[in-house]
Amino acid sequence: MKKIILILAITIVFACKEKQTTTTTKTTTQKQVVHTDNEELKNIYKEDQGDRKSCSIDWKVVSKNDSFRRVRIHQLLKEDKVYTHP
Numbered sequence: 001m002k003k004i005i006l007i008l009a010i011t012i013v014f015a016c017k018e019k020q021t022t023t024t025t026k027t028t029t030q031k032q033v034v035h036t037d038n039e040e041l042k043n044i045y046k047e048d049q050g051d052r053k054s055c056s057i058d059w060k061v062v063s064k065n066d067s068f069r070r071v072r073i074h075q076l077l078k079e080d081k082v083y084t085h086p
Contacts, residue, residue, distance in 0.1 A: 003062075003063075003066060006048070006066055006069065006070055006073075007048070009073065010041075010044070010045050010048060010073070036083075036085050037083070037084050037085050038076070038081060038082060038083055038084065040072075040076065040081075041073075041076070041082065041084070044069050044072065044073065047065070047069070048065075048066070048069055051065055051066075
């Protein structure tokens with residue numbers, strides 16, 4: 001169940017995007033910030049999928065790696081460093 005939640009969380013992260021637009025007028029000034037995909041998130045996703053591509057999966061190792069990835073994803077979320085771009 002935890003693995004499914006982790007995979008769903010990663011999928012949601014890659015499906016979301018953050019974009020702030022900028023419009024400058026006499027009364028309002030806004031910044032435009034366009035983020036690209038977070039490279040660390042991409043690597044976490046690739047490692048996660050790589051753990052599952054083996055013919056003989058050692059689920060103890062995969063579970064341990066999932067735990068480390070889960071902790072790191074929560075850290076990134078807390079630090080507001082989770083961003084993607086389509």
